[in-house]
Amino acid sequence: MSYTDLQSDLAAQGYIAADDLAVALHLALDLGRPLLLEGAAGVGKTDVARMLAQTKGTQLIRLQCYEGLDAAQAIYEWNYQRQLLTIRASAEAGETGQSVEDRIFSRDFLLERPLLAAISQPEPPVLLIDEIDRADEEFEAYLLEVLSDFQVSIPELGTIEATCRPIVILTSNGTRDLSDALRRRCLYSYVPFPDRNTELAILQSRCPTIDQELAQQVIGFVQKLREEELEKVPGIAEMLDFAAALMGLGVGDLTDRPSVLHATLSTLLKTQSDQAQITADVAARIAGKAA
Amino acid sequence: MSRVTKFASRDSGPSARMVGFVAHLRDNGLRLGVAEAELALSALTSIKAATPNDCRRALRAVFTGCQDEADKFDALFDSYWMDAGRVRQKAIPKTSNTLSDSTHSSRDAQSEGAASSAGNMTAPDGGEGDADSDGTGKLIATRQQNLARKDLRDLVRPEDIAAAQEVAHRLGAALRDKRSRRRIAAQRGDRLHFRKIIRHSLATGGEPIRLLHKKRPDRSRKVVALCDVSGSMSIYAQVFLAFLAGLMRADTKADAYLFHTRLVRITEGLRDKDAMRAIGRLSLMADGFGGGSKIGASLQRFSDTYAKRFVDGRSVVLILSDGYDTAPASDTVSALQKLKKRGCKIIWLNPLKGWKDYSPTAACMAAALPHLDLFEPANTLADLAALEPELVRL
Numbered sequence: 235m236s237y238t239d240l241q242s243d244l245a246a247q248g249y250i251a252a253d254d255l256a257v258a259l260h261l262a263l264d265l266g267r268p269l270l271l272e273g274a275a276g277v278g279k280t281d282v283a284r285m286l287a288q289t290k291g292t293q294l295i296r297l298q299c300y301e302g303l304d305a306a307q308a309i310y311e312w313n314y315q316r317q318l319l320t321i322r323a324s325a326e327a328g329e330t331g332q333s334v335e336d337r338i339f340s341r342d343f344l345l346e347r348p349l350l351a352a353i354s355q356p357e358p359p360v361l362l363i364d365e366i367d368r369a370d371e372e373f374e375a376y377l378l379e380v381l382s383d384f385q386v387s388i389p390e391l392g393t394i395e396a397t398c399r400p401i402v403i404l405t406s407n408g409t410r411d412l413s414d415a416l417r418r419r420c421l422y423s424y425v426p427f428p429d430r431n432t433e434l435a436i437l438q439s440r441c442p443t444i445d446q447e448l449a450q451q452v453i454g455f456v457q458k459l460r461e462e463e464l465e466k467v468p469g470i471a472e473m474l475d476f477a478a479a480l481m482g483l484g485v486g487d488l489t490d491r492p493s494v495l496h497a498t499l500s501t502l503l504k505t506q507s508d509q510a511q512i513t514a515d516v517a518a519r520i521a522g523k524a525a
Numbered sequence: 526m527s528r529v530t531k532f533a534s535r536d537s538g539p540s541a542r543m544v545g546f547v548a549h550l551r552d553n554g555l556r557l558g559v560a561e562a563e564l565a566l567s568a569l570t571s572i573k574a575a576t577p578n579d580c581r582r583a584l585r586a587v588f589t590g591c592q593d594e595a596d597k598f599d600a601l602f603d604s605y606w607m608d609a610g611r612v613r614q615k616a617i618p619k620t621s622n623t624l625s626d627s628t629h630s631s632r633d634a635q636s637e638g639a640a641s642s643a644g645n646m647t648a649p650d651g652g653e654g655d656a657d658s659d660g661t662g663k664l665i666a667t668r669q670q671n672l673a674r675k676d677l678r679d680l681v682r683p684e685d686i687a688a689a690q691e692v693a694h695r696l697g698a699a700l701r702d703k704r705s706r707r708r709i710a711a712q713r714g715d716r717l718h719f720r721k722i723i724r725h726s727l728a729t730g731g732e733p734i735r736l737l738h739k740k741r742p743d744r745s746r747k748v749v750a751l752c753d754v755s756g757s758m759s760i761y762a763q764v765f766l767a768f769l770a771g772l773m774r775a776d777t778k779a780d781a782y783l784f785h786t787r788l789v790r791i792t793e794g795l796r797d798k799d800a801m802r803a804i805g806r807l808s809l810m811a812d813g814f815g816g817g818s819k820i821g822a823s824l825q826r827f828s829d830t831y832a833k834r835f836v837d838g839r840s841v842v843l844i845l846s847d848g849y850d851t852a853p854a855s856d857t858v859s860a861l862q863k864l865k866k867r868g869c870k871i872i873w874l875n876p877l878k879g880w881k882d883y884s885p886t887a888a889c890m891a892a893a894l895p896h897l898d899l900f901e902p903a904n905t906l907a908d909l910a911a912l913e914p915e916l917v918r919l
Contacts, residue, residue, distance in 0.1 A: 237579075264572075265564065314729060418556075424595045
């Protein structure tokens with residue numbers, strides 16, 4: 235299987251991957267390495283994992299990172315309630331000592347969190363570690379152990395070996411620099427905003443009913459808009475919303491009704507200063523250029 | 526611009542050439558080990574590498590680790606595999622003892638007491654009466670960019686960097702010692718985290734068995750330094766470059782940029798373990814050193830690109846510049862406003878401010894003043910060191 239097969243499989247699911255990304259994904263699958271994806275918000279980093287899981291027909295396990303994420307939420311936690319109940323119940327039944335302790339520190343009393351769940355599946359799942367740059371640096375160290383050895387050490391229970399190697403995809407928005415150690419263990423791909431043809435293909439696969447002429451105009455408009463100095467550059471999801479809004483309002487040509495075009499810009503521009511900057515006139519001018 | 530190399534035709538097979546390529550990448554600043562070379566070979570086998578572009582994509586996924594590296598990878602790939610490279614030239618660090626003031630390397634001249642009689646380019650005159658002495662020459666305008674390459678290793682010496690590192694370390698500490706007001710959960714905190722304890726005690730029938738703690742986390746400040754290396758600043762470059770190199774070595778989170786007519790990120794280059802090699806790598810990056818200055822445009826570019834990633838409310842932006850700009854001041858102002866919006870502190874260190882009767886009349890400087898948190902003189906390392914109390918107060 236070559237990367238073009240993977241590309242067409244993904245395309246069948248509605249995900250248009252550029253060549254660079256497809257090669258990186260193919261290598262990640264083939265070599266069993268984690269893949270680190272970086273890029274601006276809204277270029278489809280998270281969707282890669284979702285679509286990959288669908289293509290492979292496996293489960294998607296997602297770990298959303300945030301500041302303060304710790305091992306208890308990411309790897310495992312003991313089920314304290316159950317342990318306590320068991321201790322009380324066994325005390326009444328007259329069972330004491332070592333046997334109770336052995337029982338309450340067994341796998342049955344372990345709550346699996348995403349990382350442990352991912353390595354103890356019968357079939358290799360896709361493990362998505364989303365926005366790793368939001369997690370603390372200490373968390374990276376936990377992650378490194380799991381990613382390099384595919385095992386988890388639990389003091390009371392010993393080391394749990396992986397039953398399968400999950401397909402690991404990490405995404406980052408670059409809000410902080412990741413450690414070199416983490417970068418070294420991963421394959422890397424930078425996901426840029428798609429070029430005109432790719433984006434057109436994305437729009438057509440997600441909105442098959444869209445008029446050809448309008449699709450061309452929408453893509454032209456959004457691509458031109460990205461060249462303006464904006465605080466928040468519109469991503470692919472915003473572009474799809476924009477197209478849906480235009481279709482819903484029955485706009486056939488962007489240059490027809492400037493007031494409607496300006497009203498639909500709320501799907502693309504998400505800050506006050508961006509909206510102030512792209513006035514109705516500016517929008518009409520960009521639409522004129524794009525047409 | 527890449528430093529080595531085509532592959533040697535005497536290399537026997539693909540693996541030898543791949544090792545050569547890894548060495549080539551390593552020379553150009555990518556941090557790679559033996560494992561990567563092995564991985565690259567299996568990657569090529571895996572995609573059944575048929576076309577150069579497939580190989581390029583596969584190797585890029587393996588060898589690069591961040592956006593900057595991915596951006597420069599294409600050029601490195603071309604130079605090694607596509608015969609676009611040049612013959613290797615060995616870079617030997619120079620420690621010249623024949624520095625003189627006229628070559629803008631004035632450390633020695635200064636210490637030998639030349640300042641009193643011959644005038645000194647890096648220090649202000651006494652300020653009484655006429656200037657002690659002055660050079661002759663004329664200023665001419667040019668439309669050409671100064672693209673001459675300057676070897677910065679002639680300018681900075683290891684001792685300077687060591688001294689600067691000491692200063693940068695102290696300044697960094699002064700800036701960094703900020704602790705948050707709010708406490709957050711922590712393994713070893715000074716207070717009990719009651720909300721968490723009570724939540725967890727539900728599991729144990731209301732008995733608080735696990736005691737959880739919280740503490741005030743260190744919210745370290747991040748220093749982002751932007752150094753002007755245009756023509757008017759080149760006499761101060763020695764001090765400032767040493768300071769930057771020292772800063773990068775003292776503080777692993779600091780970030781550094783040079784600008785003249787363009788903006789260059791030099792953080793990676795300056796992190797090199799060998800201080801002189803770091804400066805050598807810097808000279809490769811700093812094409813246009815000592816040329817014109819576009820402060821406004823450079824700051825604009827910074828606030829539009831890097832600042833979005835690296836500057837937040839916990840950053841201190843340190844601008845080292847004399848404020849002589851060829852562009853209108855409005856660019857600088859709007860760039861500073863944008864930066865300010867990110868919540869950072871902006872410090873402008875102007876070497877000219879140390880001069881007697883200096884007032885910030887340059888249009889760019891005057892316009893920038895209202896947006897600065899601190900505006901201080903700095904033209905020697907001692908001046909920089911003296912900033913410590915100011916920074917603590919910030």
